[in-house]
Amino acid sequence: MLPDWPRAQGAPLVSGLLKAQPEDFVVEEVFDLEFSDDGEFDWLWIEKRGDNTEYVAKQLARMAGVQPRAVTYSGQKDRHAVTRQWFCVHLPGKHKPEWSVPENETWQILRQGRHRQKLRLGSHRYNRFILRLSDLDGDLTDLDARLQVISEGFPNYFGEQRFGHGGGNIDACRQWFTGQLTPGRFDRGMYLSAARSLIFNTVLAERIKAGNWNTGLNGDMFSLRDSGSVFLADIDAEISTRLASGDIHPSGPLYGKAGKLEVSADVAQLEDKVYAEFSDLCAGLMKNNLTMERRALRVIPKDLQWQQLDDRSLSLAFSLPRGCFATALVRELINY
CATH class of the missing domain: 3.30.2340.10 (TruD, insertion domain)
Structure with a gap:
């Protein structure tokens, strides 16, 4: 078991649920990107639900007929979430494949393009999060004060x-x-x-x-x-x-x-x-x-916004530098 590491503001006064369903935890890479329309690399903007990043990478390798190491991404994303991120497939000397995702898969390709450069680990600067906390119980007046400090x-x-x-x-x-x-x-x-x-x-x-x-x-x-x-x-x-x-x-x-x-x-x-x-x-x-x-x-979260949706749920939106965890913010706010 992991320790219950201390919070900066002490134990939260509210309990609730995080990730009651994948749509309650949405994360999207913030990436500055311009395609070159040529090169050896196919870049794919993919949305997934309930799948981990490595699983999607392996499926792309299978579809393209390449080794798994030919598929790269900037960062691992949560499995129990709706995530949007870039994948890159190295296809030297090969024609651009017809990317067709089977209907029974829980991921889809939203955008694609050709590039001269490989997507490397840690290439994106930020992740943008949109969260919904549900079944909140406790002193809800504590949330605003905590969020002001968290900001x-x-x-x-x-x-x-x-x-x-x-x-x-x-x-x-x-x-x-x-x-x-x-x-x-x-x-x-x-x-x-x-x-x-x-x-x-x-x-x-x-x-x-x-x-x-x-x-x-x-x-x-x-x-x-x-x-x-x-x-x-x-x-x-x-x-x-x-x-x-x-x-x-x-x-x-x-x-x-x-x-x-x-x-x-x-x-x-x-x-x-x-x-x-x-x-x-x-x-x-x-x-x-x-x-x-x-x-x-x-x-320090960037562009932190919050809204009380009803008497038992709260929405949060913010950006964090790559490698930082939204759950680290949420644990300062509620017990989940």
């Missing part, structure tokens, strides 16, 4: 979907690291991501408990808003002003071999304690040659 930033936790059902990806990762499991390439990547995410979430939880997750701590590396670039700086008046304005955020570790991205002082002491708690996962990550990266501890 200025919320903890950038990895969502529970990163860890598999009941944290199963962490269990499988430990079995792999101890030689009890031999996963394939896709599963290996999933388990490594889950291990790094668990360590990051634990560091963020400790920072929330200490009250410095969004204000900085001695030895912090700071992340530029929405860019991923990080830098080391002492906390002075300028840094404090930039933190308060949301221009920069404190960062946490995506564990791996140390390089240029090294924290110091109080931050290093806190993170070292977490590494000791998960020494088995850290050793396995090192063995797999991952390099240390940093991730912002805070994320």
Whole structure:
């Protein structure tokens, strides 16, 4: 089981349902794209319901008669949702196929075009979300106050979907690291991501408990808003002003071999304690040659809007940088 990591505003006063049906969770990639009308790559704008991204990629490979590795996408999307995202199929020396999706499938091609460039992982900048929270029960007056605070930033936790059902990806990762499991390439990547995410979430939880997750701590590396670039700086008046304005955020570790991205002082002491708690996962990550990266501890939603639909449901619309989880926002608002 996964820990119930602390919320920035404390436990929500309202409970409800998220994803009562796929249409309650709509996510769409925000992508700047111009087709070249030639090239070796077919780009397909696909809407899916109830399917994961990897499943659709495999179906496209089968339809095009290519190996699965010839199909790429920018990011994994939720299965229990309505999602719209780009897929790319490498077709060197081949005519553009007649893409015909079987009627019994729960995904469809909305748009397509030819391009000279391959779609690479992490190419899109944002995801746009439209959510419906239903069966709300509790002090609904608390929602507006929480959303006002959330609009200025919320903890950038990895969502529970990163860890598999009941944290199963962490269990499988430990079995792999101890030689009890031999996963394939896709599963290996999933388990490594889950291990790094668990360590990051634990560091963020400790920072929330200490009250410095969004204000900085001695030895912090700071992340530029929405860019991923990080830098080391002492906390002075300028840094404090930039933190308060949301221009920069404190960062946490995506564990791996140390390089240029090294924290110091109080931050290093806190993170070292977490590494000791998960020494088995850290050793396995090192063995797999991952390099240390940093991730912002805070994320500020873009264009956050909300509307009370009736006395038991609420709609939310917002955009988040790629890699950030809508469920991390929702858990600050309600218990679901």
